[in-house]
Amino acid sequence: MIFITGGGTGGHLAVAQAIKESLNENGVKPIFVGSENGQDRAWFAKDFGFEDRIFLPTKGVMNRNIFGKIAGIFTVIRLVFRMRRILRMRDAKVVFSVGGYSAAPAAIAAVTLKIPLVIHEQNAVSGTLNTLMKPFAKRFYSSFDPDSESKDYPIKREFFDKARVRERIKAVIFLGGSQGAKAINDFALSVAPTLAAKKIKIIHQCGKGGLAECRAFYEANKIEADLFDFDLNISDRVAEADLAVARSGAGTLFELAANGLPALFIPYPYAMGNHQMANAKYLCQRELGWCIEQSRLSVEALDNILPLDLSFISEALAKEIRVGGADFIAEKLYAIKKGRLP
Numbered sequence: 001m002i003f004i005t006g007g008g009t010g011g012h013l014a015v016a017q018a019i020k021e022s023l024n025e026n027g028v029k030p031i032f033v034g035s036e037n038g039q040d041r042a043w044f045a046k047d048f049g050f051e052d053r054i055f056l057p058t059k060g061v062m063n064r065n066i067f068g069k070i071a072g073i074f075t076v077i078r079l080v081f082r083m084r085r086i087l088r089m090r091d092a093k094v095v096f097s098v099g100g101y102s103a104a105p106a107a108i109a110a111v112t113l114k115i116p117l118v119i120h121e122q123n124a125v126s127g128t129l130n131t132l133m134k135p136f137a138k139r140f141y142s143s144f145d146p147d148s149e150s151k152d153y154p155i156k157r158e159f160f161d162k163a164r165v166r167e168r169i170k171a172v173i174f175l176g177g178s179q180g181a182k183a184i185n186d187f188a189l190s191v192a193p194t195l196a197a198k199k200i201k202i203i204h205q206c207g208k209g210g211l212a213e214c215r216a217f218y219e220a221n222k223i224e225a226d227l228f229d230f231d232l233n234i235s236d237r238v239a240e241a242d243l244a245v246a247r248s249g250a251g252t253l254f255e256l257a258a259n260g261l262p263a264l265f266i267p268y269p270y271a272m273g274n275h276q277m278a279n280a281k282y283l284c285q286r287e288l289g290w291c292i293e294q295s296r297l298s299v300e301a302l303d304n305i306l307p308l309d310l311s312f313i314s315e316a317l318a319k320e321i322r323v324g325g326a327d328f329i330a331e332k333l334y335a336i337k338k339g340r341l342p
Contacts, residue, residue: 084113088113111136122249123279169200246263268294288313
């Protein structure tokens with residue numbers, strides 16, 4: 001049996017979903033192990049592409065006070081023993097971890113049982129758990145690691161299928177991530193009158209918490225916008241846009257690249273290890289996008305981009321990632337399961 005574990009955020013879960021779908025195409029249903037907290041249950045509770053879905057009462061450890069850290073560590077230790085029983089009972093052959101606090105019990109349990117552990121690190125700066133577990137992993141994949149066996153980020157094929165070259169900007173999509181981002185919402189509302197005056201379509205993912213405020217603004221100002229809180233099948237909206245304004249989680253970055261969609265990145269300033277800034281620099285230092293710190297956001301940041309011909313950037317972005325990243329990893333997992341990889 002193949003286990004997939006990890007989550008907490010959409011970036012982690014999107015990788016888990018892409019690998020699951022690739023396995024499903026070959027008649028394999030893995031088991032998912034995630035957390036009762038975060039977004040894991042919202043993504044996968046009703047996803048029957050998994051043979052089973054196990055949600056544990058895990059919580060983050062790093063961003064808590066000393067007492068919270070101690071409590072979190074003891075919770076993980078208790079859940080490691082629970083996962084050891086489950087892995088043995090379900091005859092686990094390989095555990096694939098996408099990182100995040102959700103992954104700790106199953107990943108650690110796999111190592112203690114000498115079950116092969118495979119890790120995918122999404123970001124340019126490795127997360128704490130992935131850093132700790134890397135020496136024990138049979139395979140470690142990262143699109144930012146020059147030594148990685150595969151550098152192609154595992155994303156859903158539909159982003160490639162709907163790719164096109166952008167030239168003039170006729171539609172802008174604002175992506176605050178699966179939970180929204182107030183800074184991006186505020187920025188979208190501040191530039192909405194300018195975009196509307198230029199007859200540029202506004203596509204705005206605002207998150208559940210920002211939905212009422214954003215809807216009230218657009219209605220009060222009589223500005224048309226495709227406003228939504230969350231969409232598991234967001235690729236259609238991405239494909240419609242000619243420019244994205246987005247956070248720079250690795251999943252978002254490579255989904256946009258696969259679709260050939262240039263972006264103005266606004267890294268989340270409180271991300272662990274400032275990894276979103278490192279992600280954005282991966283493209284922006286080669287002039288394949290724009291990056292601005294959240295504290296320096298202004299209307300001018302977008303005004304300078306709107307008149308540009310984006311065709312060169314759009315074409316170059318599509319070469320940054322090839323289709324098949326998820327298939328490659330899924331094939332390795334299946335080979336490990338069958339004992340065909342050393």
